Amino acid sequence: MRMASWLARRVGAAAFLLWVVATVIFIAIRMIPGDPAEAIMGGPGSQASAEALETAREQYHLNEPILVQYVLYLGQLITGDLGTSYAQQRPVAQIMAEMLPATLQLTLISLAIAWLIAFLMAAIAARSSRLGQAMGTVIEVVAAAVPHFWLGAMLIIIFSTWLGWLPAVDTGTVQGIILPALTLAIPLAGFLAQLMRDSLVTAMSSPFALAARARGASEGQVFFRHGFRHAALPALNLTGWAVATSISGAVVVEEVFARPGLGRSLLGAVLSRDMPMVTGIALFSALIYMVVMLLVEAVEAIINPAAARGHDV
Amino acid sequence: MSRTARIFAGLFVGLIFIAALFPSLLAPGDPLAVNPSEAFQTPSLQHPFGTDESGRDVYTRVVHGTADSLTIGLAATALGMGIAILLGVMTAFGPRWIDSMILRLLEVLYAIPALLMALLIIAFTGPGTTPAIIAVGLSTAPGYSRLIRTHLRTLVNSEMFDAATVLGHSRWHKIRNHLIPNTLSTLLALITLGIGQAVIWASALSFLGLGTPPPAPEWGAMLANGRTYLHFAWWLTVFPGAAIVTIAAGATLLGRTATRSRI
Numbered sequence: 001m002r003m004a005s006w007l008a009r010r011v012g013a014a015a016f017l018l019w020v021v022a023t024v025i026f027i028a029i030r031m032i033p034g035d036p037a038e039a040i041m042g043g044p045g046s047q048a049s050a051e052a053l054e055t056a057r058e059q060y061h062l063n064e065p066i067l068v069q070y071v072l073y074l075g076q077l078i079t080g081d082l083g084t085s086y087a088q089q090r091p092v093a094q095i096m097a098e099m100l101p102a103t104l105q106l107t108l109i110s111l112a113i114a115w116l117i118a119f120l121m122a123a124i125a126a127r128s129s130r131l132g133q134a135m136g137t138v139i140e141v142v143a144a145a146v147p148h149f150w151l152g153a154m155l156i157i158i159f160s161t162w163l164g165w166l167p168a169v170d171t172g173t174v175q176g177i178i179l180p181a182l183t184l185a186i187p188l189a190g191f192l193a194q195l196m197r198d199s200l201v202t203a204m205s206s207p208f209a210l211a212a213r214a215r216g217a218s219e220g221q222v223f224f225r226h227g228f229r230h231a232a233l234p235a236l237n238l239t240g241w242a243v244a245t246s247i248s249g250a251v252v253v254e255e256v257f258a259r260p261g262l263g264r265s266l267l268g269a270v271l272s273r274d275m276p277m278v279t280g281i282a283l284f285s286a287l288i289y290m291v292v293m294l295l296v297e298a299v300e301a302i303i304n305p306a307a308a309r310g311h312d313v
Numbered sequence: 314m315s316r317t318a319r320i321f322a323g324l325f326v327g328l329i330f331i332a333a334l335f336p337s338l339l340a341p342g343d344p345l346a347v348n349p350s351e352a353f354q355t356p357s358l359q360h361p362f363g364t365d366e367s368g369r370d371v372y373t374r375v376v377h378g379t380a381d382s383l384t385i386g387l388a389a390t391a392l393g394m395g396i397a398i399l400l401g402v403m404t405a406f407g408p409r410w411i412d413s414m415i416l417r418l419l420e421v422l423y424a425i426p427a428l429l430m431a432l433l434i435i436a437f438t439g440p441g442t443t444p445a446i447i448a449v450g451l452s453t454a455p456g457y458s459r460l461i462r463t464h465l466r467t468l469v470n471s472e473m474f475d476a477a478t479v480l481g482h483s484r485w486h487k488i489r490n491h492l493i494p495n496t497l498s499t500l501l502a503l504i505t506l507g508i509g510q511a512v513i514w515a516s517a518l519s520f521l522g523l524g525t526p527p528p529a530p531e532w533g534a535m536l537a538n539g540r541t542y543l544h545f546a547w548w549l550t551v552f553p554g555a556a557i558v559t560i561a562a563g564a565t566l567l568g569r570t571a572t573r574s575r576i
Contacts, residue, residue: 013420016421025433028437141562141565145558146558147513147517148559149516149517149521149554150554150558153536153539154550156543157551160544168544176381198384245429245574249426249428251429251432252521255390255521267432269436269521270433273436282425282429285425285426285429289426
């Protein structure tokens with residue numbers, strides 16, 4: 001019963017959020033000086049034909065009173081109708097459905113790589129000397145501070161131009177996804193490793209680790225059964241955040257490696273001021289954020305019921 | 314901060330300021346001077362960072378670009394911080410309903426990552442330097458707001474404040490003698506961290522073709538330009554990017570050290 005009311009509250013908050021985002025975009029389009037039809041078509045510079053403007057007016061009900069427009073717009077969004085892209089003259093939802101798998105694939109592969117790197121770094125750092133730990137910290141800080149656009153370019157220079165091992169442009173092959181995935185994974189691994197190391201060190205020197213050692217558990221058992229489990233919880237939250245913001249993260253990387261996907265479509269739509277496309281991807285991104293963060297919270301509650309009830313552990 | 318760290322930090326900040334205010338002291342040349350016969354020179358003694366497709370000296374451009382990149386970073390941080398301080402003060406001192414309303418608003422804004430929000434803003438304003446500043450400033454404001462709100466709330470609910478109330482001090486006295494001194498250092502650390510982030514975000518926008526347009530020697534714009542020649546002229550990408558990373562990592566480390574020694 002408590003679970004159900006928690007879920008209802010959360011879904012309500014998510015719906016409220018999507019409504020706010022949609023409303024802000026609706027108001028913003030109409031606040032741009034000049035004809036909103038022109039704004040939808042890409043601004044005064046687009047030199048849209050009179051017929052095209054009329055089609056836009058029709059589709060967005062711009063001849064109706066503003067409140068009617070608003071209600072119709074929300075009604076369309078609820079039924080999943082995101083409008084038609086002006087740059088491509090196709091339904092926005094259809095384009096997004098085509099682009100989603102590529103972005104999802106990139107996100108999941110980069111997450112797996114990030115976890116692998118972070119786990120190795122944290123495990124090594126937690127058990128090494130002071131000097132080793134200090135070096136680990138520097139590597140983590142630098143990895144976390146490097147912006148995607150430069151990291152991607154550097155990886156291209158090293159592995160494509162100099163060594164010639166991997167293609168600079170994503171060709172859709174297995175080799176093609178390695179560099180884009182690494183570009184996304186390295187900064188995330190830096191953040192993850194910092195988090196994991198802190199909780200690993202705390203866990204390995206905690207009373208429950210001492211108790212496990214006293215029971216005769218080997219150092220390896222203590223590490224996996226107690227230390228790693230303890231470190232996984234904060235890392236899970238960060239991972240959820242990375243998935244939730246994956247479209248935003250994909251913008252730069254997909255652009256650098258000329259890889260098709262939702263991020264690159266969003267950038268193209270912003271550059272050509274294709275408002276239906278921008279709106280659709282922004283709303284979808286907000287939806288993913290809400291859903292993923294909800295799932296993370298649920299998983300956290302399962303792993304650690306005490307924390308979910310608001311107790312500090 | 315240890316003595317050595319302080320000296321390094323001082324040198325770092327000093328060098329950045331000289332590069333930003335008096336770039337000609339470090340690089341006497343003209344960052345826009347075109348010399349087609351010297352295009353695509355690899356780094357050498359004469360051109361430490363090489364030359365670009367028009368024969369412009371990349372070192373001179375990176376040094377002269379400090380002012381542009383830093384100004385954008387500073388302006389965006391000032392905008393984001395200004396909004397955050399306003400919201401923070403309103404939540405900490407205003408009536409309860411304002412606090413919960415602003416919290417709701419911030420929760421909504423969290424669902425839109427900073428880069429996505431910056432892109433949304435530019436979709437409406439069109440690309441350029443000023444839109445990039447506004448976009449970066451507005452999109453970083455929610456994060457700062459939450460930090461400032463937490464900080465002010467902790468202070469207002471602290472024993473120090475209770476004691477001042479018991480002693481019968483006025484509201485203004487409490488703000489002037491307890492709140493402002495205890496907030497300034499935190500703000501300074503936050504601003505330092507923020508400038509580093511803002512430089513990265515603004516360069517990202519320029520890199521994507523949404524911020525400062527070429528031929529200005531802004532670092533992100535230089536990177537965007539260097540992309541075309543990435544397969545042979547690596548120096549066009551390596552050096553401006555290294556400048557961005559240096560500023561960002563330097564500001565992050567400075568801000569973190571300041572945060573640790575203050576709080």
